[in-house]
Amino acid sequence: MHRAARAALHDRSDPVGLTMIRRCLRCRVPLQQSSRAYGIVPPPRDSEEKEMLDQILRVDHAGEYGANRIYAGQMAVLGRSSVGPLIQEMWDQEKKHLAKFNEILAENRVRPTALLPLWNIAGFALGASCALLGKEGAMACTVAVEESISEHYNSQIRALMEKDPERYTELLQVIKEFRDDEMEHHDTGLEHDAESVPGYWLLKTAIQLGCKAAILVSQRV
Amino acid sequence: MAALLRGLRAGRALRGLGRVVAAPTATDLQSGGLRRGFHRAVLRLQDESKSDKHPSSSSSTYHEHYQAHHAEPDSAGGPQDDLTSDPAAEEASRANTSYQDQGGEQGEEYETEEQLQARVLTAALEFVPLHGWSMEAIAAAAETLGLSSASTGMFYNGAGDLVLHFIAQCNSQLTEILAEQHNQVQLGQAEPKKTADFLSDAVETRLRMHIPYMESWPQAMSILLLPHNIPDSLKHLSTLVDDMWYCAGDRSTDMNWYTKRAALTGIYNTTELVMLQDSSPDFQDTWNFLDNRIQDVVNMAATAKQAQATGETVVQGLMGAAVTLKNLTGLNQRR
Numbered sequence: 001m002h003r004a005a006r007a008a009l010h011d012r013s014d015p016v017g018l019t020m021i022r023r024c025l026r027c028r029v030p031l032q033q034s035s036r037a038y039g040i041v042p043p044p045r046d047s048e049e050k051e052m053l054d055q056i057l058r059v060d061h062a063g064e065y066g067a068n069r070i071y072a073g074q075m076a077v078l079g080r081s082s083v084g085p086l087i088q089e090m091w092d093q094e095k096k097h098l099a100k101f102n103e104i105l106a107e108n109r110v111r112p113t114a115l116l117p118l119w120n121i122a123g124f125a126l127g128a129s130c131a132l133l134g135k136e137g138a139m140a141c142t143v144a145v146e147e148s149i150s151e152h153y154n155s156q157i158r159a160l161m162e163k164d165p166e167r168y169t170e171l172l173q174v175i176k177e178f179r180d181d182e183m184e185h186h187d188t189g190l191e192h193d194a195e196s197v198p199g200y201w202l203l204k205t206a207i208q209l210g211c212k213a214a215i216l217v218s219q220r221v
Numbered sequence: 222m223a224a225l226l227r228g229l230r231a232g233r234a235l236r237g238l239g240r241v242v243a244a245p246t247a248t249d250l251q252s253g254g255l256r257r258g259f260h261r262a263v264l265r266l267q268d269e270s271k272s273d274k275h276p277s278s279s280s281s282t283y284h285e286h287y288q289a290h291h292a293e294p295d296s297a298g299g300p301q302d303d304l305t306s307d308p309a310a311e312e313a314s315r316a317n318t319s320y321q322d323q324g325g326e327q328g329e330e331y332e333t334e335e336q337l338q339a340r341v342l343t344a345a346l347e348f349v350p351l352h353g354w355s356m357e358a359i360a361a362a363a364e365t366l367g368l369s370s371a372s373t374g375m376f377y378n379g380a381g382d383l384v385l386h387f388i389a390q391c392n393s394q395l396t397e398i399l400a401e402q403h404n405q406v407q408l409g410q411a412e413p414k415k416t417a418d419f420l421s422d423a424v425e426t427r428l429r430m431h432i433p434y435m436e437s438w439p440q441a442m443s444i445l446l447l448p449h450n451i452p453d454s455l456k457h458l459s460t461l462v463d464d465m466w467y468c469a470g471d472r473s474t475d476m477n478w479y480t481k482r483a484a485l486t487g488i489y490n491t492t493e494l495v496m497l498q499d500s501s502p503d504f505q506d507t508w509n510f511l512d513n514r515i516q517d518v519v520n521m522a523a524t525a526k527q528a529q530a531t532g533e534t535v536v537q538g539l540m541g542a543a544v545t546l547k548n549l550t551g552l553n554q555r556r
Binding site: 061101102105106109111112114116117 | 463
């Protein structure tokens with residue numbers, strides 16, 4: 001599998017000597033396209049870089065987890081309506097994103113955010129309550145959340161490009177791909193009459209404020 | 222709390238300004254001069270204590286040469302003393318602390334302060350059974366290495382430094398052992414262990430490293446509980462537990478990450494405490510206690526899984542009942 005082969009090249013200079021373990025874990029998988037020695041995230045050169053990468057990966061993982069729960073909430077209310085299959089499709093894409101980040105986190109020994117249970121409940125509640133406002137409400141929620149996430153991914157891409165685009169090529173690729181998916185969801189939401197929900201501007205602003213706060217907190221905790 | 226610790230550290234740093242030594246992590250050119258100054262100060266004190274050892278002219282001329290190039294204002298007893306006494310100079314031209322590359326900060330023979338500290342602390346471990354975890358042990362070690370006993374001044378934290386160094390050393394030994402075991406499994410020379418057994422063996426291996434210092438270990442533990450040592454000891458503990466779980470194969474990225482590490486931390490700490498008052502042969506009671514605790518956690522995890530499965534079934538049953546009710550009352554007509 002594509003991912004497993006890329007993981008084969010993962011070889012971090014772990015000061016604690018666990019490089020041997022990883023090398024052995026991957027030694028039987030054949031080499032693949034990239035000639036680099038690592039998979040998606042380069043081994044951090046110092047604790048500062050590790051800190052930065054940890055925060056980026058942690059908050060992205062939390063974001064995908066939250067998005068997952070939001071769609072789950074929407075499906076719980078609108079699952080059997082006409083817009084059900086559409087929401088299901090968007091949800092499946094988010095599941096793929098979450099799986100990818102789970103993999104990256106496990107490989108790089110990044111601590112997941114301790115607020116995951118909170119995002120679990122909050123995400124589901126947000127999705128369900130917006131869906132109770134009708135299909136337009138659910139679409140408005142999608143638009144607001146996806147806009148926040150896209151903005152957030154964009155600022156991460158900017159930060160990584162400023163630091164060293166060469167070094168973070170694979171990671172940038174992953175983030176760009178996910179950002180494009182989120183933009184697609186955002187546009188889908190707009191196409192399906194998100195703006196026709198009463199109080200659209202208020203709803204959108206409130207949700208985006210919440211997302212900003214969540215992103216800020218998930219980076220550290 | 223963090224602010225308090227930062228304040229303590231700042232206070233200590235201010236006190237340290239009076240000393241000639243730079244911060245342990247600084248390796249830039251500016252601090253190099255300070256470090257060289259420190260080494261010279263150490264050796265000067267050594268000169269004064271060992272003034273009648275074997276002379277060696279070559280090293281004293283070299284020492285003069287060095288003095289001529291580094292007329293810095295920290296000469297406490299004036300440069301004159303150094304020209305006459307030379308055992309220090311002789312010791313100075315020992316393998317690791319060569320002053321010959323004056324610009325060569327990163328020359329191979331130049332030992333950083335961290336390496337020197339590590340060497341002293343490792344040597345100090347031998348004196349712990351005699352002096353306990355204290356500055357005396359460090360001073361005794363410094364003397365066996367040929368440094369002045371006043372070189373203990375470079376350890377701001379005193380006994381805390383010694384205990385933390387020992388802990389870091391034990392942790393890295395453990396990870397080497399675990400990596401080696403993993404190698405063995407990969408090469409097919411050993412059977413992979415079940416998680417419970419793996420963790421039990423890992424904790425036992427790690428705690429056995431305390432056995433040589435068992436009598437003074439309560440003192441070490443109380444040193445680790447001092448407020449200014451707590452952040453460092455917690456960091457060591459958390460990396461230890463994280464490494465043990467990672468080597469046991471844990472790759473979770475949800476709340477399990479936290480619950481597993483919390484459980485193992487609890488097991489490790491309680492087992493360590495039990496070991497303190499264990500008088501059975503080869504600490505057999507402690508290892509039994511450890512096995513029982515790990516078994517408890519395994520059982521709890523199984524129970525939790527069972528409860529979750531039951532809960533899900535119950536919810537499904539309730540949903541089924543609700544749908545049936547809605548059908549019966551005709552509420553489910555239109556969607």
